[in-house]
Amino acid sequence: MARSDQRNGGQLPVTPPTLADVAERAGVSRQTVSNAVNNPDLLRPDTLERVRQTIAELGYSPNRAARNLRTRTSSLIGLRFAPAQEGTANAAMDRFVHSLVEASEEVGYHVLLFPGDDEDPVVGYDNLLRSTAVDAFVVTDTYLGNPQAAWLSQQRAPFVAFGRPWDDDEARHPWVDVDGAAGIRLATQHLIDRGHTRIAWIGWRKDSPIGEDRRSGWTQTMHDNGLSTTGLASRVEDVVHSGAEAAAVLLDSARPTAFVCASDTLAMGVLHTLWIRQLAPGTDVAVVGFDDSQVAQVFPVGLTSVRQPLEDVAVEIVKALRALLSHQPVTERGVLLEPTLAIRESS
Amino acid sequence: MARSDQRNGGQLPVTPPTLADVAERAGVSRQTVSNAVNNPDLLRPDTLERVRQTIAELGYSPNRAARNLRTRTSSLIGLRFAPAQEGTANAAMDRFVHSLVEASEEVGYHVLLFPGDDEDPVVGYDNLLRSTAVDAFVVTDTYLGNPQAAWLSQQRAPFVAFGRPWDDDEARHPWVDVDGAAGIRLATQHLIDRGHTRIAWIGWRKDSPIGEDRRSGWTQTMHDNGLSTTGLASRVEDVVHSGAEAAAVLLDSARPTAFVCASDTLAMGVLHTLWIRQLAPGTDVAVVGFDDSQVAQVFPVGLTSVRQPLEDVAVEIVKALRALLSHQPVTERGVLLEPTLAIRESS
DNA sequence: GTGAAAGCGCTAACAG
DNA sequence: CTGTTAGCGCTTTCAC
8 A cells, every 4th residue: 555545534644645655656756856845946847846746735744853864953943941030020031932933933943942950050951962952052041150151162062142151251152132231321311311310220239240231321321411320329139129129218318310220120119119109100200121021011100111122132043043053154253232112101 | 983983072072972882882782772771671780781881971862863763753742832912911821831841851852832823823733743843732722713723633633732622512632721710719709708898800801711711700709608790890801901991990880899800911900090099909909810920920019819820730731741642541631720829919 | 681684754975 | 857875873673
């Protein structure tokens, strides 16, 4: 019985048709069918047409495993999927992952998710790498001291980072990042344009290079506009409670009319303090957050927030990935994208 | 040159070691190495030990593609990853995906993400299925009229649904769901226990079976406690604005002292109305949402919310998947899990 | 218990 | 432009 006889109604065949089935049915060799799929230019138009017809009739699709084995590729991109931290507003990961899935699909890749082992952050990468389960990785958590990028580099594993190699001058891997300082400059200038002069900053602790970078956007814009920053800054942990406290302290001491925050989480804290003090956000005191999280969007008084162009980030990452995997000469090590400002009622 | 000679320092070999490399080095046949990996019981303890040692030395890991080709499996679970809708509070997907990744890993599976085509919701599934890229699917959007479940059933494709087959009595596929009505019963009873008697319901339009199910939890608990529901219910779209409007109307007409909402998004609308009217959430009027989203957690006045046990859902789904893929006799078609109530200041 | 042979479905290399 | 040959690395028979 020919393989193609195993089809049954509208259902999928018991065992899907193979290249050989298509070849036999179309009266060509297997290689010709392969070419019709992968190098259509090599076929005469009429042959191509006939083969394509047969492929459609049989519902043929190349077996991934066989192709992967032969080509030593998987068309899979590995991404460690860490959960959004409970109690914080940052759900940027979700948006980014979706963008990455979309962008990958465009060029024939799929995204493979794997969990992170807290004790050994490298074990997940190692397993996938050694079993050649993925072609490359996208590394998202390039925080200070993260060993993954360095480890992957040392293994000569292809990967692109979302995030600059802040602490590592030796890093030679491609990366894509969002210019946080530029985002905060946008936010600060926006507030200045609205007439504010006493604009406070609530950011993270000093050991966060991302936080310091964002902070510099505030400092710079203030100074560029001839405004003082003295006594207007606070560095706290990234939780609502800390943001609220910092806002209370600043309101009592420096009496700012506006707050720029390193995150939406902190901005929520500010809004809480305003609420307690019967101050109207946007009217009495302006507030700007960072990440344009769902919280910013859904909050009754819409929170103005810096929005990362995650869709573009994903596109750039996939672009870099392709260059990496096709061994093209690397033109640029890093790409820095500009965020935008989602303006709402809070400013 | 032997393959195993291609190792170079701590780095990954240029081309990873194969079964043959391990076999040669350990002085056994390839099959024995394969057994050491897949059927260790078949080996004599000393042989097993020697082979394992060699595997460790070489850093050998079976090539996925070859194994997949041979066993006709992929150890991959396909999941269509739809983006969280902007402007709504629901980021449950994020938490669920993470739970699924974790639960899958436990049993040797990985999660493959693919995008959804709005025009043809089936095309993504079809491609992966026909190319045997995944072993099974997890279907999350089992809304009314969703063709995917029926289509996959017809294709005899293995899949488990997160969500009941509300509209389809013919459905015979395994599913896991959360008992939304029970969650709302919990919420309503909680409010009654707090002394409320005029408890309003803000839910979705009637064509949502999920919404009607949740609503029934409210109706039932009210009636069980001898309380009237007349004039206390509203059915609107799932956006903040609608929730705010509905709350305003209800406050004017029925004067409820508490609101139970079908979603955190609607609850945010209620909170907005309370804020405008200078009513204190939790003190003047109680509010309960659904999904325990980040918004509920981060909101200055913590929003009490029904929390779905997504970690358990993932575990149950993986359990069902394994049964499905090992062709075990199916014991139960569906699993219904109980949500919990995350109690915060708003109630 | 261990080893030899075969082949999963595909594509790279070459011959015609 | 098309066909033939070989083999990717693994696991499933089946001998020994």
